[in-house]
Amino acid sequence: MNAIGTIRLYRPDPTSIGVSEEWGGASVTATHTQGALVVSIRGEVDASNAARLGDYLERHAAVAGSLVVDTSAVDFYGASALAVLHRVDRCCARGGVGWRLVAGPALGRVMRVGGAADLPRAESVGAALRQLGSPCASVGS
Secondary structure (H helix, E strand, O other), X not given: XXXXXXXXXXXXXXXXXXXXXXXXXXXXEEEEEOOEEEEEEEEEEOOOXXXXXXXXXHHHHOOOXXXXXXXXXXXXXXXXXXXXXXXXXXXHHHHOOEEEEEXXXXXXXXXXXXXXXXXXXXXXXXXXXXXXXXXXXXXXO
């Protein structure tokens, strides 16, 4: 017998969109740039802050037409936090949101070892914006 129930979908609080946050050694900011939402991550992402990063990214993906996740300023990206990016990928696929990942050196190493080659990547924020079809994407290449 199949379970019957109710699924509640919540829209994010509009005042929480674009607000910078810090958790432990990581910080994130979100800005609207050329028709897309660009989330920039800095510092260290590990098991202690991965869930909060996932929540932040999912909340912003819910309101974005296009999403760019920029990890070029990440100093350390733990293998246990790699699941966050797969969660974002599934969230964007469900919501019909185009997204690209700009993987810095720290994340690139973890992706090679962790076999995460299936995530949609771009070399830079400018390249990601071009791939997503954002207007005026030649700025910031």
